[in-house]
Amino acid sequence: xxxxxxGMKNIPEKVDKLFESEEKEFLVMTINGTYGSQLNGQDxxxxxxxxxxxxxxxxxxxxxxxxxxxxxxxxxxxxxxxxKTGIIYRIKGRLSxxxxxxxxxxIVSDNEKNDFLENLLTEYKxxxxxxSEIFGKLILDKELNWYKTESDIEWCGGIAGFSIxxxxxxxxxxxxxxxxxxxxxxxxxxxxxxxxxxCLTELANDWQYQEAEDENEVIEITEKEFAERLEIxxxxxxxxxNFDIYYxxxxxxxxxxxxxxxxxxxGFNEAYF
Numbered sequence: 362x363x364x365x366x367x368g369m370k371n372i373p374e375k376v377d378k379l380f381e382s383e384e385k386e387f388l389v390m391t392i393n394g395t396y397g398s399q400l401n402g403q404d405x406x407x408x409x410x411x412x413x414x415x416x417x418x419x420x421x422x423x424x425x426x427x428x429x430x431x432x433x434x435x436x437x438x439x440x441x442x443x444x445k446t447g448i449i450y451r452i453k454g455r456l457s458x459x460x461x462x463x464x465x466x467x468i469v470s471d472n473e474k475n476d477f478l479e480n481l482l483t484e485y486k487x488x489x490x491x492x493s494e495i496f497g498k499l500i501l502d503k504e505l506n507w508y509k510t511e512s513d514i515e516w517c518g519g520i521a522g523f524s525i526x527x528x529x530x531x532x533x534x535x536x537x538x539x540x541x542x543x544x545x546x547x548x549x550x551x552x553x554x555x556x557x558x559x560c561l562t563e564l565a566n567d568w569q570y571q572e573a574e575d576e577n578e579v580i581e582i583t584e585k586e587f588a589e590r591l592e593i594x595x596x597x598x599x600x601x602x603n604f605d606i607y608y609x610x611x612x613x614x615x616x617x618x619x620x621x622x623x624x625x626x627x628g629f630n631e632a633y634f
Contacts, residue, residue: 365442365468367452368432372464373405376433380455380464386418387463389430389450390478392485393504395443397434405433410443413481415463418451423477428461430454442468447482449473491532495540501527507597508532514543517550519593521607526599539598542625553606553621553629554588560632562587565613572615582613591619602626610634 390413397408409432414425430443430452443450453467489501491508499508507524514523525532525539542549562584569582582590591608598604602625610619614634623629 367442367465367468368408368434369405373403373433376407376431376464379459380457382455384453384455384466386469387452387454388416388418388473388475388478389452389463390414390481391430391443391448391450392446392482394446397437399437405435406437408432408434408437412463413485414478415461416475416477424461425481426461428463430463430465432465442471445471449475449478491536493536493540495543496523499525499532499536516593516596517547521593522595524595524597526597528600531600535598535600538602538625542598542604550593550606553623554591554608555584556623556629557591557608557619557621557632558584558587561619561634565610568614587613594618 391410392413393411395408395410397406399406409429411427411429413427414423415428416423448471450468451470451473452463452465453469454463454465456463485503489503491499493499496510496514498511500511501508502524506527508527510523513520523539523543525535562582565587566581569580590611590613592611593606594609595607596604597607604623604625606621606623608619608621610617617634619632619634621629622631
């Protein structure tokens with residue numbers, strides 16, 4: 362049995378108003394470990410962990426909707442006891458007013474048993490995949506919500522990972538679009554390199570001067586050289602036809618990744634590192 366308060370004693374007002382006022386007891390199945398962030402101007406951190414579902418203890422009401430536990434802390438490094446995946450916790454918390462998220466205030470126990478929640482974990486662990494004539498087998502990464510190729514693909518003389526964003530059951534709609542994008546990869550790759558070189562070559566030369574001990578020894582990079590030095594790493598494809606192409610920078614930005622973003626209909630719109 363574990364009894365531990367979680368998060369700040371005084372919940373920030375803008376967070377507090379998102380949740381019901383009544384605190385209840387829940388059984389929850391956690392996955393993936395904790396994560397968090399701090400927005401500009403905040404003097405606290407928002408932390409969360411995903412859950413596969415929950416049971417409201419008093420009423421017995423169940424939810425099989427993947428959601429999350431939320432809480433706020435002053436110190437991001439505070440031990441929150443939610444680093445385990447596939448654990449059933451008994452917690453106290455407040456339901457969101459708009460979804461199935463729960464603001465957790467207390468861990469009551471971290472060693473519960475429940476058939477309903479354990480069955481959710483069993484289903485979660487089952488492989489979900491689709492097959493493509495172009496990409497072969499794509500497996501759903503349920504932690505990140507991406508379909509990923511089982512192995513890297515050939516991309517214009519290089520090797521790259523290829524991922525497709527997942528939301529609901531739309532993979533069969535976006536997969537043919539992604540396959541067509543890949544069929545035209547030589548044209549997309551050429552244009553991506555040209556676009557990146559026009560956007561970033563001047564900045565890359567600035568970095569060369571910053572690194573050089575003697576500016577007279579710097580040999581400036583041309584746009585053509587910039588484009589040629591990029592080395593493919595990964596491609597991410599999104600449901601609305603947007604995509605990101607990731608390139609290794611050949612140390613032009615001291616080892617950063619160059620990302621070229623665009624849309625299959627509108628073309629390229631951003632290049633950055």
